[in-house]
Amino acid sequence: xxxxxxxxxxxxxxxxxxxxxxxxxxxxxxxxxxxxxxxxxxxxxxxxxxxxxxxxxxxxxxxxxxxxxxxxxxxxxxxxxxxxxxxxxxxxxxxxxxxxxxxxxxxxxxxxxxxxxxxxxxxxxxxxxxxxxxxxxxxxxxxxxxxxxxxxxxxxxxxxxxxxxxxxxxxxxxxxxxxxxxxxxxxxxxxxxxxxxxxxxxxxxxxxxxxxxxxxxxxxxxxxxxxxxxxxxxxxxxxxxxxxxxxxxxxxxxxxxxxxxxxxxxxxxxxxxxxx
Numbered sequence: 001x002x003x004x005x006x007x008x009x010x011x012x013x014x015x016x017x018x019x020x021x022x023x024x025x026x027x028x029x030x031x032x033x034x035x036x037x038x039x040x041x042x043x044x045x046x047x048x049x050x051x052x053x054x055x056x057x058x059x060x061x062x063x064x065x066x067x068x069x070x071x072x073x074x075x076x077x078x079x080x081x082x083x084x085x086x087x088x089x090x091x092x093x094x095x096x097x098x099x100x101x102x103x104x105x106x107x108x109x110x111x112x113x114x115x116x117x118x119x120x121x122x123x124x125x126x127x128x129x130x131x132x133x134x135x136x137x138x139x140x141x142x143x144x145x146x147x148x149x150x151x152x153x154x155x156x157x158x159x160x161x162x163x164x165x166x167x168x169x170x171x172x173x174x175x176x177x178x179x180x181x182x183x184x185x186x187x188x189x190x191x192x193x194x195x196x197x198x199x200x201x202x203x204x205x206x207x208x209x210x211x212x213x214x215x216x217x218x219x220x221x222x223x224x225x226x227x228x229x230x231x232x233x234x235x236x237x238x239x240x241x242x243x244x245x246x247x248x249x250x251x252x253x254x255x256x257x258x259x260x261x262x263x264x265x266x267x268x269x270x271x272x273x274x275x276x
Contacts, residue, residue: 006080007082010033010035010081010084011035011038011080011083012030012037012087013038013072013075013078014026014086014088014089015039015041015072016048017041017043017044018045019044019046019090020051022090023048023052023089028055029094032095032099035081036058036081037055037056037057037058038057038079039058040060040061040071040075042064060078066191067147069146069147069150072144073143082138086134090174091172092172092173097170105168113135113137113142113152113165114136114168115131116131116134116168116170117131117169117171118171120174133165135170136152141155143155147192149205157242193206193209193210194210202229207227208226210223211223211230211256221260224262227252231249231250234246234249235272250269253269254266254269
């Protein structure tokens with residue numbers, strides 16, 4: 001469907017596998033604020049596809065290939081409306097808030113994308129807040145990249161350089177942070193990340209995310225190696241300050257060096273950052 005033939009309004013898109021425990025709380029609110037919900041099943045052994053259809057979603061199938069971007073881009077291609085809201089199956093919209101905020105946001109001709117607030121709720125009730133690019137125009141130039149930790153950010157920065165997407169005061173509640181599901185997702189994500197690094201050993205973002213993953217496992221030396229490689233690749237990049245994770249990369253690399261007792265390397269890295 002070409003841009004000119006798309007209907008006004010909003011398509012919510014989501015991908016999932018074996019999601020019957022979550023689909024009701026994701027799809028029912030989405031159906032109340034969107035013009036359609038597109039659910040792409042990536043190989044469920046349960047009744048996810050049937051449940052999504054019964055809840056009113058348009059259902060499609062995509063064979064899982066260890067690449068979140070490919071699955072999400074397939075979902076976008078099935079959507080029929082001018083704006084895309086990407087959510088996970090274990091997330092839900094605040095309907096009252098969305099009805100108040102979305103109509104005006106979708107009418108701003110100067111905007112191509114928005115960052116939304118994600119409230120990640122853990123088993124113990126703790127809520128960790130982050131933001132992510134989740135709402136964007138249905139434009140052929142805007143597609144996800146990266147097999148894991150996928151984002152439309154690269155496409156936006158490439159085609160609309162210098163434009164920073166606005167943040168909407170619109171909240172998504174994310175419920176998928178139980179200990180069991182987190183451990184399972186971590187192993188899956190690490191497998192995909194390792195495959196990505198084999199294909200693209202000098203990918204800056206892949207090395208940065210690998211460092212974070214290893215640090216979370218307590219493997220400080222290996223994390224430091226990955227952070228160091230990403231740091232070296234970005235250090236002399238003329239536009240490194242436009243990379244949103246540059247400050248975090250520097251901070252986490254320095255923390256690894258200090259933990260490892262590598263004070264000489266710590267001082268050199270800090271001097272390079274200060275000089276740059």
